Amino acid sequence: MNERVIPWQPTVIAGPKQALLVTPETAKMMMKKAKRPLLVIGPLAKEEPLLTHSIEIAEKWDLPVVTTADTFKIFSERNVETKSYGTVEILNLLKDPDWKGVMGEGQHDLVIFVGGIYYMASQGLSTLKHFAPHLKTLTICKYFHSNADASFPNMNDEEWSKYLEKMKLN
Amino acid sequence: MAPKPKELKADFWKTKDFKISIGDIISEDGIESTDESSVVMGPTQKPNVTDLRSWDMKLLERYPPFYSPFCDMCCLCTYGKCDLLNKRGACGIDAETQQARTILLACCIGSAAHSGHARHLVEYLIDKKGDDFPIDLGMDIDIEAPIMRTLIGKKPKVLGDLKEALDYLEEQMVHLLSACHTGQEGSSKDFESKALHAGLMDNLGKEVGDIAQIAALDLPKGDPEAPLVELGVGTIDREKPVILCIGHNVAPGAGIMDYLEDQELEDDLEVCGICCAAIDITRYNHNAKIVGPISKQLKFIRSGVADVIVVDEQCIRTDVLEEAKKNNATVIATTDKMCLGLPDKTNEDADIIVSELISNQIDGALILDPDKVGEVATKVAMKTSGERSKVQVLPDMDEFVELAKKCTECEWCVRVCPNSLPMMDAVVATSEGDISKMEELYKNDVCYSCGRCEQECPRDIPIISMMAKVGEKDLENQKYNVRAGRGPVQDVEVRKVGAPIVLGDIPGVIAFVGCTNYPDGGEEVAKMAEEFLERNYIVVTTGCGAMTLGEYRDEEGKTLYERYSGSFDAKGLVNMGSCVSNAHIPGVAIKIANIFAKKPLEGNFEEIADYILNRVGACGVAWGAYSQKAAAIATGVNRWGIPVVVGPQASKYRRLFLGRTDKEDSWRINDLRKHSEVAGEPAPEHLLYAAETIGEATVMTAKLCIRPNDTSKGRQLKLNHYIDLHKKYFGTLPNDIYKFVRVEKDIPITYKRDVMQILEENNWKPREIPQEPSLMDMKGD
Ligand code: SF4
Ligand code: SF4
Ligand code: SF4
Numbered sequence: 049m050n051e052r053v054i055p056w057q058p059t060v061i062a063g064p065k066q067a068l069l070v071t072p073e074t075a076k077m078m079m080k081k082a083k084r085p086l087l088v089i090g091p092l093a094k095e096e097p098l099l100t101h102s103i104e105i106a107e108k109w110d111l112p113v114v115t116t117a118d119t120f121k122i123f124s125e126r127n128v129e130t131k132s133y134g135t136v137e138i139l140n141l142l143k144d145p146d147w148k149g150v151m152g153e154g155q156h157d158l159v160i161f162v163g164g165i166y167y168m169a170s171q172g173l174s175t176l177k178h179f180a181p182h183l184k185t186l187t188i189c190k191y192f193h194s195n196a197d198a199s200f201p202n203m204n205d206e207e208w209s210k211y212l213e214k215m216k217l218n
Numbered sequence: 219m220a221p222k223p224k225e226l227k228a229d230f231w232k233t234k235d236f237k238i239s240i241g242d243i244i245s246e247d248g249i250e251s252t253d254e255s256s257v258v259m260g261p262t263q264k265p266n267v268t269d270l271r272s273w274d275m276k277l278l279e280r281y282p283p284f285y286s287p288f289c290d291m292c293c294l295c296t297y298g299k300c301d302l303l304n305k306r307g308a309c310g311i312d313a314e315t316q317q318a319r320t321i322l323l324a325c326c327i328g329s330a331a332h333s334g335h336a337r338h339l340v341e342y343l344i345d346k347k348g349d350d351f352p353i354d355l356g357m358d359i360d361i362e363a364p365i366m367r368t369l370i371g372k373k374p375k376v377l378g379d380l381k382e383a384l385d386y387l388e389e390q391m392v393h394l395l396s397a398c399h400t401g402q403e404g405s406s407k408d409f410e411s412k413a414l415h416a417g418l419m420d421n422l423g424k425e426v427g428d429i430a431q432i433a434a435l436d437l438p439k440g441d442p443e444a445p446l447v448e449l450g451v452g453t454i455d456r457e458k459p460v461i462l463c464i465g466h467n468v469a470p471g472a473g474i475m476d477y478l479e480d481q482e483l484e485d486d487l488e489v490c491g492i493c494c495a496a497i498d499i500t501r502y503n504h505n506a507k508i509v510g511p512i513s514k515q516l517k518f519i520r521s522g523v524a525d526v527i528v529v530d531e532q533c534i535r536t537d538v539l540e541e542a543k544k545n546n547a548t549v550i551a552t553t554d555k556m557c558l559g560l561p562d563k564t565n566e567d568a569d570i571i572v573s574e575l576i577s578n579q580i581d582g583a584l585i586l587d588p589d590k591v592g593e594v595a596t597k598v599a600m601k602t603s604g605e606r607s608k609v610q611v612l613p614d615m616d617e618f619v620e621l622a623k624k625c626t627e628c629e630w631c632v633r634v635c636p637n638s639l640p641m642m643d644a645v646v647a648t649s650e651g652d653i654s655k656m657e658e659l660y661k662n663d664v665c666y667s668c669g670r671c672e673q674e675c676p677r678d679i680p681i682i683s684m685m686a687k688v689g690e691k692d693l694e695n696q697k698y699n700v701r702a703g704r705g706p707v708q709d710v711e712v713r714k715v716g717a718p719i720v721l722g723d724i725p726g727v728i729a730f731v732g733c734t735n736y737p738d739g740g741e742e743v744a745k746m747a748e749e750f751l752e753r754n755y756i757v758v759t760t761g762c763g764a765m766t767l768g769e770y771r772d773e774e775g776k777t778l779y780e781r782y783s784g785s786f787d788a789k790g791l792v793n794m795g796s797c798v799s800n801a802h803i804p805g806v807a808i809k810i811a812n813i814f815a816k817k818p819l820e821g822n823f824e825e826i827a828d829y830i831l832n833r834v835g836a837c838g839v840a841w842g843a844y845s846q847k848a849a850a851i852a853t854g855v856n857r858w859g860i861p862v863v864v865g866p867q868a869s870k871y872r873r874l875f876l877g878r879t880d881k882e883d884s885w886r887i888n889d890l891r892k893h894s895e896v897a898g899e900p901a902p903e904h905l906l907y908a909a910e911t912i913g914e915a916t917v918m919t920a921k922l923c924i925r926p927n928d929t930s931k932g933r934q935l936k937l938n939h940y941i942d943l944h945k946k947y948f949g950t951l952p953n954d955i956y957k958f959v960r961v962e963k964d965i966p967i968t969y970k971r972d973v974m975q976i977l978e979e980n981n982w983k984p985r986e987i988p989q990e991p992s993l994m995d996m997k998g999d
Binding site for chain 2: 056057058059062063064065090091116117118120121124125132134135136137139140141164165166167168171172174175177178179181
């Protein structure tokens, strides 16, 4: 089996359904197609280089951003406006089809995740996989997330960095 | 000055709200006696599975279960495996209901572990002391068993009385477990109601267990000045024969201490423990030592320091026998929960067992008699210790450097680590002779030595043995202490702090509990406790959590236990004891309802829980919860109305209870004083919340101490801490602050301008402060 698509933590495998492995190109296609995408950034993005990468990706695609845990602080210090929620709080809202989204314009149809603690993100993606059929999930961490709808593969830092650079291009 | 307890008694029992004044006689010597026939029983004495369902539904309406399936499948019967992703199983169950079923199962397991333990203790202690041995927790504790009194409707007077509570809960547990069978419950909410019942039974079982041991073994009886006991790998004298006890049941350890005392051998041997057995043995005898929490287990066994390993029940490594064999240590199993395939030697002569063990005729022994365990463990340790010290159990560092060179940097150790810890980097650095990265993982138990990395390593690098070796480097510094578990809070303390807690002047009671499955080691938890202590909260703790708090020293080298008093008061750090002592946490909240608000307890669960939810600003923190017991404990305290914050790994428990602040109707409350329903506030906002980082957890914990009942002065204080902490970890004022301001007087003075601005932005309008906030007697009830 291809090493790149065994979940990063192999035992999170949950069942027959596995995420689709995507390249930056496919990921960008998904974002272009989405009407109300949302970027959810977790605490691993408090550190560089992910901090700058995620800010630049958000800017490039004009994505509304939710920061989880206490990630809000460093983003606001960098003058990047984000909405702060606990991971489980934003997931709880995302799974409600009637929620109006962070912009108040309607529930999101694509949620892009980056920088969450792997196992917690995996659990959260499982929540959305089961209970939020109204939206798609995409993860752009350097780990394969089998509970997402679409995920980057397992990668080393160098390759991941290239992937994230590509995410900043059209 | 706090009033003397006995002076207050008459006052306490003869209040207008208390329905049972007829039979309460103040006798000549001032000691009140209760004529049980006159106790007016509330509506739910010995509640059955469905009796508290309406309360549960209220909680679940406000805090709907939030599920994160750990697995899409179910494999519980042979129709399966069934894939439940967006479809039902062959029995008709859907994914949500299946999660709830799994939660119930986990709570049943956890609850049974505590109650089985309690049953063992009660039977053993009755056997030793007699059915009629009095339960007397001393002058300052009258409400010995608040949970039992609420649920069973009686105060236990002698050990034999505890059996009634056990009989009751064992019956309940059979029904609850049976509901997990295929084709029983079909509603997730009803499964959750049953899980809450299992949690409540867990709370009751723990109370029975701890009260039995406190009374019969003369453990500290709510003593705020219980002595400090030694903690840490470095406190163990390795020159002496060493007996290590692992688990949760005090009986075998107590048997060992008794034998040593009888034989006057106390100074010749070291008796130490890991997990709650350690806590309880030191409550029994302060000469015993605590190695540390569960995270020390495999490292310490590997270090080979223990000559004899005595295991009892719960959270023990099931490969303990294989691990012990690696360094010729002897294993003695002591309960029916863990027999390890060993021959039952309970009825054998002690000296014969000793000779069979030291001649390796048997792999270890199962001895179900704690007194005999004491004799055999001591004799074996004394006979084998000399021999064992001659063999070097761990390779030396040079050898480890060579072994580390086998590493191919495949990274599987990191991928299988529950916390994705950078073990590969540590191994690679070791291969270059640099052990600093290994040390980083060793310190504060950042790596809690679960052993998964070592199991996975294709090159068979003995990672855990390396960790054990690294730990030996700096023994001098691994010496800490912890205040011996004091058991329940005294009534007199509750009298003193009941009002400030309920009115909000003491900003909250925070309980650090549970295991050490921390995402980033123990130090950040201890610092979180320190943060709240400095802010005048009351901090209570138990079990492995209590040890974590003891393993941290400030710049002056002092532990938290040396810096803060053991009183249940602002700035008090109260170690209640072991896992079973967790019962005293809801216990003290119940006492507040009873002593301060004069709510009758007997058969009156719902009113008490309603009181706690709306008026007692308490919050649990189980940052490293891992076990099914932790699931049961949290679920139980949730039913009493106490919220709990857990760590990121607890998302693997599959279920949280989350409120929605945007659903304003869900926060409506009934003001009992005015008999009218009014708009409420999200206080507490969640009942079971998983945070991702310690900063998030800290801020959420402060927020979850807010209650509708706070006076404006109390609310100001609570909001002040909430804002301070939010500024510290998030850099700004919390933008939901307007939800917790009822009238302008609620706004903390220091932040007045900023808060006013947020209020304006949100079109805030003042609202009435309810006099007696409650969820009882709401429309539709
Ligand atoms: S219990 Fe139900 S869901 Fe589970 S395997 Fe059996 S039929 Fe399938
Ligand atoms: S022992 Fe467990 S916690 Fe420690 S590094 Fe290995 S897998 Fe991780
Ligand atoms: S699993 Fe073993 S070989 Fe692979 S990186 Fe870890 S220590 Fe090295």
